[in-house]
Amino acid sequence: MTKQSDTEITAEQLREHVATLLAEHDPARTDRLDFLRARFDAGLAWVHFPVGLGGLDAPRALQSVVDSELARAGAPDNQPRKIGIGLGMAAPTILAFGTEEHKARFLRPLWTGEEVWCQLFSEPGAGSDLASLATRAVRDGSDWIVNGQKVWTSSAHTASWAIIVLRTDPDVPKHEGMSYFVLDMTAPGVEVRPLRQITGEAEFNEVFLTDVRIPDSQRLGEIGQGWQVARTTLMNERVAIGGGALPREGGMIGRLAEQWRNNPELRAPDLHDRLMRLWVSAEATRLVGERLRQQLAAGVPGPEGSGAKLAFATLNQAISGLEVELMGEQGLHYSDWTMRRPETVDFFGKDAGYRYLRAKGNSIEGGTSEVLRNVIAERVLGLPSEPRVDKDIPWKDLPR
């Protein structure tokens, strides 16, 4: 055994920590939030985080040991579906770029779900070219004064805090003039409006910022370093969207297969061949994910991760499209167009029509499929990059 593995925590030790937590805070007799806070303080929130910040510096792979032990004991969880942005994007960014004060202030209520987070990156004029963003922050003493508009913000209507990238210097090329902040969503001048989407719901919002003051103490990273900080966030976003272990027929293909099995009267030969092609593609994509996990476990991550989200988007759209066709006359109907503001992202909804419409977003959110293809072509295959006409021009002189 190497010295490193002597000092690293083992699964057995983790089980002991869990047993101690359960003994001291019986989930049956403890308030939900009190239990979650105790779990955080015991280092069992995210075991790969540092000691004192909800973790034990343990290997990330051991998290599943904790999760399954606690689930078995009937312990409450932190409803991860409602706080995905906080867990997947804000937390790793705060951990990497925050001060000790930031980490101590934000991570605990973020993890317990007491404070919901949202992400204010995209703007009406800055989508795939995020680095061209125009929401301005002007220094005023120890504060920054912010004006502009952000868009495609899920959870903005439930969030207490946001991570936000702002233009702090318009006189330098676009990548060099941004800074990254934490924004109090209750601050004066922050206005959240629902953005209704093609499903009829408003899962996303527009966020208008008018003379909003952000203390400079809420900056993550150096002034002008916003792009590097944002890249950390986005890297974690793509992992979060494409990841996750699935059994065979897990995900969207399972719905389609179930409809096929349950409704013999809807079957047709042309649909059958398409069904089987998609079944095979879904199985292939599942095995790519499995192979990726095996590579990570063996400590040799491959480039497969870059493809997972692209494959997922293409597949979901094709599967849900076929499902609508398969439904025949029922495919002409839709569950409900009532405007709602859901608290969680839902790819499945009530019917095939919803799945078909929602899946349109899969190839846009978190990096469009076109941008992902560029990333694969340039970073994985090593193809020459596109000439960048805006690279050395000050942001304020760019055409828009």
Add this chain to the structure above:
Amino acid sequence: MTSANLLYTDVEDDLRASVRDLLSTHCDPTDVLATRESGQPYFLELWRKLAVELGVAGLHVPERQGGQGGTLRETAVIAEELGRSVAPVPFLGSTVLCTSALLGVPGSAAATLLERLAAGTATGALVAPLTSGPAGEFPTAIRVSADGGLHGTVSSVVDAAVADTLIVPALGAAGPELYAVPASAATITPSTALDLTRGIAEIALSGASGEQLATGAAAAEALNTALRTGAAILASEQLGIAQWCLDETVRYVSQRHQFGRPIGSFQALKHRLADLWLEIISARAVARYAADRIGADAEDASIAVATAQSYCAEVAVHAAEECIQLHGGIGMTWEHPAHLFLKRAKSDQLALGRPGEHRRTLSELVDLPTC
């Protein structure tokens, strides 16, 4: 179900390195074309080195049966490498189809032949059209007459022109039978094949006598195992073909300039290559899964094979077609080796069951029946 190792083991990596080394010296795609032009369709000296010196002919045959005692996972790695260099060697016909047919057959006749095939001292051909898939009925083209003689004609038999022994599925009075027949007892007529690097031939038997290897269900099972294993291993060959096509195309579009830029900097080409890359990583995952599952004789081996063959056959064709198109004019020439890969990929798509046939099999296995 998910316990299959989808990565390559150290042993498999080492094996790949040895084979690639040998192939890079003796089987560059441009040599393949030149040698073919000189009237030599197979690289028999290369095959001797691979089969005898490296032992690839008996990799998945147990040591007590004269092989290397490895698994089909390793045989699949060889198939990838041979696909990557479109090597004209009788690996599919002899090593994959014939040894797999014999592996489960009891009796000394089968054992002796298996040992010779595994050692590379004999070369076999399985007398069934290369298009036969694992889902098909037992063939009736060859019949056993009352005196025990074999009669009939079978076309498109893979690697038959260089075989010394034929394994013949034949219909006897009581049903399926399996025979070993010396190639010298048959009339073997090589056909002009679409695939320039893998031969097919017509085999005519008119009363030849052979050694009976199996009868009844055992004979049918031997044939089915051979075709199913063949379909699994072919998926790895298709992966190797596709990988060569992608690598070569990426190399070409990175150095070819038009409009003052490398053409690989245009998104129209980049996106096609990114999509192809995605297909290839998927093909790798399903091909590895199939090789592992069939090698372990796992419960879902048939699902894994049908999935792999349905997927990889089309990826190889797509990769070869993209390779030609993205090479522009040069890709259409006889001189450039891209056409060898297209011809192999397109022929492989028909081999051992079309993708659509495998999808039909799959639909029954996973309870998604047709109308």
